[in-house]
Amino acid sequence: MRYAFVGLGHRAQMYVDALLGEWRDAGTIVALCDTNRTRMDYYAERIGQEVPRFAPAEFGKVLELADAVIVTTVDATHAKYVCAALDAGRDVIVEKPLTIDADGCAAIAAAAERSSGKLIVTFNYRYSPRNSAVRRLLMRGAIGEVTSVHFEWMLDTIHGADYFRRWHRGRANSGGLLVHKSTHHFDLMNWWLDSAPELVFAQTGLRFYGADNARKRGVGERPERAQGAPGLGTDPYLLDISKDERLRRLYLEAEHEDGYIRDQDVFGEGIDIDDNMSVMVRYANRAVMTYSLHAHSPWEGYRVAFNGTAGRLELDVVEREWTPPHAAIDPSAAAKEHATGSSERLTLRRHWSEPEEVPIETGAGGHGGGDRLLLNDVFRGPGNDPLARQAGYRDGIRSVLTGHAANVSARTGAPVHLTDGGTRVR
Numbered sequence: 001m002r003y004a005f006v007g008l009g010h011r012a013q014m015y016v017d018a019l020l021g022e023w024r025d026a027g028t029i030v031a032l033c034d035t036n037r038t039r040m041d042y043y044a045e046r047i048g049q050e051v052p053r054f055a056p057a058e059f060g061k062v063l064e065l066a067d068a069v070i071v072t073t074v075d076a077t078h079a080k081y082v083c084a085a086l087d088a089g090r091d092v093i094v095e096k097p098l099t100i101d102a103d104g105c106a107a108i109a110a111a112a113e114r115s116s117g118k119l120i121v122t123f124n125y126r127y128s129p130r131n132s133a134v135r136r137l138l139m140r141g142a143i144g145e146v147t148s149v150h151f152e153w154m155l156d157t158i159h160g161a162d163y164f165r166r167w168h169r170g171r172a173n174s175g176g177l178l179v180h181k182s183t184h185h186f187d188l189m190n191w192w193l194d195s196a197p198e199l200v201f202a203q204t205g206l207r208f209y210g211a212d213n214a215r216k217r218g219v220g221e222r223p224e225r226a227q228g229a230p231g232l233g234t235d236p237y238l239l240d241i242s243k244d245e246r247l248r249r250l251y252l253e254a255e256h257e258d259g260y261i262r263d264q265d266v267f268g269e270g271i272d273i274d275d276n277m278s279v280m281v282r283y284a285n286r287a288v289m290t291y292s293l294h295a296h297s298p299w300e301g302y303r304v305a306f307n308g309t310a311g312r313l314e315l316d317v318v319e320r321e322w323t324p325p326h327a328a329i330d331p332s333a334a335a336k337e338h339a340t341g342s343s344e345r346l347t348l349r350r351h352w353s354e355p356e357e358v359p360i361e362t363g364a365g366g367h368g369g370g371d372r373l374l375l376n377d378v379f380r381g382p383g384n385d386p387l388a389r390q391a392g393y394r395d396g397i398r399s400v401l402t403g404h405a406a407n408v409s410a411r412t413g414a415p416v417h418l419t420d421g422g423t424r425v426r
Contacts, residue, residue: 001027004066007073026379038254079104086115098396100175121396127370144310160295179403187399196422202406214267311350
C-alpha cells in the first residue's frame with residue numbers, strides 16, 4: 001500500500017513510526033500534506049528519505065500518488081479530506097473524532113456509501129485490555145441485561161489543561177471536548193452496550209479555564225503565551241515547548257509560517273469550549289447512561305459502573321494519581337504510561353455472590369498494549385476478531401453525534417433525539 005498523510009502535527013507520529021518500524025512491510029509513505037512546510041520537513045527527516053510535500057490546495061496530487069490516506073488534521077477539516085479521498089476511491093484512516101458536527105457526518109456517510117474505498121476510525125480505547133475485558137464480560141451476559149451506567153472521566157491539570165492551550169480551545173475547530181475527547185467515551189459505550197444512542201440531554205459550562213474565570217478567582221494579569229513569559233519555569237500552567245524536541249520543532253520553530261501558537265495561556269481570552277460537562281443518554285436497548293467529563297481534576301482516570309439484571313460491573317482506572325507541578329515546565333514528565341500511583345481494577349458483583357476481581361492482561365506499549373493491537377488492525381486487517389474492535393464510519397458518526405447532540409442540548413436546554421441507529425439527528 002502507498003500511504004499519504006494529511007496533517008503533520010504530533011498525532012501523525014504514531015502512524016509514521018509504525019510504517020517505519022514493525023509495520024514497514026505493510027506499505028510505504030509516498031506523500032505528505034500540511035499547511036506548514038516546517039512540520040512536513042520534520043517528518044520527512046524522520047522518514048529518512050525524500051518524500052513529496054504538498055499544500056492543502058494540492059490534495060488532488062496527493063490522491064494521485066496514494067492508495068490510502070491517513071487523516072490527522074484539525075478536527076473541523078476531517079470531513080473535507082475524508083470525502084475527497086473516498087470520492088477518489090482511496091482507503092481512509094482517520095483520527096477521532098470523525099468530524100465535528102451533523103453536516104460533516106452526513107457528508108462522510110454519503111461519500112462512504114458511494115465509494116469503493118474503506119474508512120477506518122482509530123478508536124484506540126477499544127483496544128485497551130481493560131476495556132476489552134469489559135466488553136467480553138458484557139457479551140457473555142455476566143450481569144444480565146444492562147439497565148443503567150454511570151461513567152465519570154477526569155482529565156487533570158496536565159492533560160485537561162492542554163486542550164485549552166491549543167486549537168482545541170475554539171469550538172469551531174474541535175466541536176468542544178464533548179466531540180473531540182468524549183467521542184472516545186461515547187464510542188466505548190456504544191461498543192460495550194452493542195447499542196446506539198437515541199436521546200441525549202446535557203448541561204455544560206466553562207468554570208475553571210479562561211480569562212473570566214481567572215478574574216473571578218482574583219488571578220492577576222496573565223501572559224498571552226508561555227514562551228518568553230516571566231513565570232515560565234515556575235508557573236505549572238505555562239507549557240515550555242522549547243524543552244521538548246518534538247514540540248519545539250513541530251510548533252515553536254514552525255510559527256513563522258502560519259502563526260499557530262501551541263503554548264497559549266489556559267486563562268487567556270478567546271476560549272469558548274466547556275471544561276465541565278454532564279450528559280444523560282438513552283440507548284436503543286433502553287439502558288440509560290449518566291456521564292460526566294471534568295477537565296481540571298487533581299488526578300486523571302475514569303470510573304464506569306454497569307448495573308444489570310444479574311449484578312453490577314465496575315471498572316476503576318487511575319492513570320495518574322496526582323499532578324506534579326513541574327509537568328508543564330518539563331513536558332517529558334507528563335507521560336501517563338506507568339505513572340506513579342497508576343492502577344486499574346475490574347470488579348464483578350453478581351447478585352448473592354461475593355465480589356470477584358477480574359484479572360486484566362496487559363501488553364507492552366501505549367494503553368497497555370492497545371495501541372499495538374490497533375495498529376496491527378489498521379495495517380494488517382482485523383482478522384476474525386470476536387470483539388469487533390475495528391471501527392467504521394457508522395461507529396464514528398454515532399460517537400460524534402452523541403457529542404454534537406449534547407452540545408445542542410446544552411445550548412437549547414432541550415433533549416435531542418437521534419434516529420437511524422444513532423447516525424442522524426431528528
